[in-house]
Amino acid sequence: MSRTQEVALATDAVPLVQEVKQAVAGFAEAFTGAQDEIEQKLEQVETRMTKLERKSLTAARPHLAAADDAGAPHQKALNAYLRNGDDDALRGLELEGKAMSTAVNSDGGYLVDPQTAETIKSVLQSSGSIRAIASVVSVEATSFDVLIDHSDVGAGWATEAGPQGETGTASIDRISIPLHELSALPKASQRLLDDSAFDIESWLAGRIADKFARAESAAFINGDGVDKPTGMLTHTAVDNDFWTWGELGYVATGEAGGVGDGDAVIDLVYALGAQYRAKASFVLNSKTAGMIRKMKDGDGRFLWSDGLAAGEPARLLGYPVVICEDMPDPGTDSYSVAFGDFTAGYTIAERPDLRVLRDPFSAKPHVLFYATKRVGGDVSDFAAIKLLKFGTS
Numbered sequence: 001m002s003r004t005q006e007v008a009l010a011t012d013a014v015p016l017v018q019e020v021k022q023a024v025a026g027f028a029e030a031f032t033g034a035q036d037e038i039e040q041k042l043e044q045v046e047t048r049m050t051k052l053e054r055k056s057l058t059a060a061r062p063h064l065a066a067a068d069d070a071g072a073p074h075q076k077a078l079n080a081y082l083r084n085g086d087d088d089a090l091r092g093l094e095l096e097g098k099a100m101s102t103a104v105n106s107d108g109g110y111l112v113d114p115q116t117a118e119t120i121k122s123v124l125q126s127s128g129s130i131r132a133i134a135s136v137v138s139v140e141a142t143s144f145d146v147l148i149d150h151s152d153v154g155a156g157w158a159t160e161a162g163p164q165g166e167t168g169t170a171s172i173d174r175i176s177i178p179l180h181e182l183s184a185l186p187k188a189s190q191r192l193l194d195d196s197a198f199d200i201e202s203w204l205a206g207r208i209a210d211k212f213a214r215a216e217s218a219a220f221i222n223g224d225g226v227d228k229p230t231g232m233l234t235h236t237a238v239d240n241d242f243w244t245w246g247e248l249g250y251v252a253t254g255e256a257g258g259v260g261d262g263d264a265v266i267d268l269v270y271a272l273g274a275q276y277r278a279k280a281s282f283v284l285n286s287k288t289a290g291m292i293r294k295m296k297d298g299d300g301r302f303l304w305s306d307g308l309a310a311g312e313p314a315r316l317l318g319y320p321v322v323i324c325e326d327m328p329d330p331g332t333d334s335y336s337v338a339f340g341d342f343t344a345g346y347t348i349a350e351r352p353d354l355r356v357l358r359d360p361f362s363a364k365p366h367v368l369f370y371a372t373k374r375v376g377g378d379v380s381d382f383a384a385i386k387l388l389k390f391g392t393s
Contacts, residue, residue: 082200082358082369083193124209128324129217130232133281134346135380139179144349146175146380173245177349179376180228184211187366204356208371220346220377221326229377232346233328233335237387240271248379250387256332257390262295262303264388268339269317271386276341281313281320283338285327292316292337330390337388345384350375 124131137144149172186207192198216229223231232248240249251268253260272280284292293304293314305315313320319339328334351374359368379385 079200082204082356124213124216128322129213129326130220130283130322130324130342130346131216131348133283133322133342134220134348134377135343136348136350138352139349140351141179142374143176143178144347144376146177146347148173148175148381175347175378175380177229177347177376177378177380179349179351179374181372182212182215182228182375183370183372184208184215185368185370186211187363187368189366190360191365193367204369204371208354212373216375216377217324218326220348221324223377225378229348229375230379231377232338232379232385233387235379235382237335237389239393240386245382248382248385248387250335250389252389252391252393254392255390256392257330257334259291259295259330259388259390262297265292265295265303265317265337268337268386268388269319272340273383276344276384277319279341279343280339281322281342282316283322283324283327283342284336285325285329286323287329288327288336289314289321289323291330333389333391335387336390338385339388340385341381342385344381345379346377347380348375348377 184207186204188200188203193200219229219231221231222233223229224234225231236247237250238244238247240251243249249271251264251271253264259265269277269280289304293302295303297303303317304321307314313322315321327338328336330336354371354373357370357372359370362368
């Protein structure tokens with residue numbers, strides 16, 4: 001290519017280069033304008049965003065460390081409140097939309113963190129109480145209604161062309177279980193609370209769980225229903241041959257204050273309907289257990305067998321045994337053994353929250369911790385539980 005041709009080609013390329021530069025400049029200007037417009041719109045949205053919207057969006061953000069986010073803030077805030085009454089962190093968690101929230105002054109206290117509440121709940125479940133085998137439901141209301149259908153709907157065979165007659169209608173009973181306030185009042189000195197090595201949460205959870213477990217267990221067995229759950233043994237007991245709904249049927253041992261030859265225990269098992277026996281358990285206290293575990297059948301074999309593995313319950317006639325010290329001791333006409341499907345037979349209703357109020361004034365130099373929860377209980381199926389009466393009739 002000659003020098004003249006190169007000069008001509010370069011001259012022709014100048015307009016093309018200028019067009020490219022103009023196009024790039026125009027694109028950059030348009031991009032900058034669009035970016036400015038987007039930022040302006042975001043600022044407008046941010047300005048209009050209310051506190052509630054901010055709270056909702058914050059709660060909806062994904063957590064990169066769910067376990068740490070869920071536990072640490074609650075534990076730190078509760079720890080500060082229990083040690084020195086600092087509730088600023090608790091209120092901060094409420095504003096951030098966390099699970100812990102403040103209660104109004106009339107209700108008193110603060111909700112404990114989920115980890116501490118679960119610790120107390122697990123202790124209650126593992127204690128020697130019918131809670132371990134009963135039906136436990138969480139409710140947000142002041143009572144819990146159980147609907148019991150204790151009669152069969154009629155049925156009949158139908159032909160292809162023949163008319164179908166009316167069948168019987170089921171009968172339904174409603175049992176309402178009100179919730180009552182259960183409280184505990186452990187105390188600790190302020191000097192002990194100031195010691196950073198003192199595990200305040202574990203101590204508090206243990207004391208509350210111990211008080212609640214003992215109070216609950218007694219109420220579920222013998223409670224009169226006045227400001228406490230209605231106990232199983234509070235209901236009228238009648239000879240199982242004359243049992244009607246609303247009462248608990250019993251089988252007599254034939255011996256005043258004693259268990260007799262053991263046949264009554266077998267009769268007790270079969271007094272319970274077959275539909276309940278598959279999930280049935282015995283409930284009795286240690287003194288009664290000491291008496292019954294000596295019983296043998298006609299071939300000299302013990303009716304009682306201990307669990308083969310750690311944590312496995314003992315068995316009586318093949319059914320699990322729950323040792324509940326609130327059951328009556330053996331005595332004349334005592335109802336010292338209960339047998340039944342307690343999942344169907346007894347219902348415990350409770351609110352899932354546990355509140356703690358710190359009181360540094362009423363017992364100086366100690367600090368009181370007023371812990372409350374709401375719980376109720378009652379027999380929900382009178383056909384699902386039978387009693388053994390230590391009497392002649």
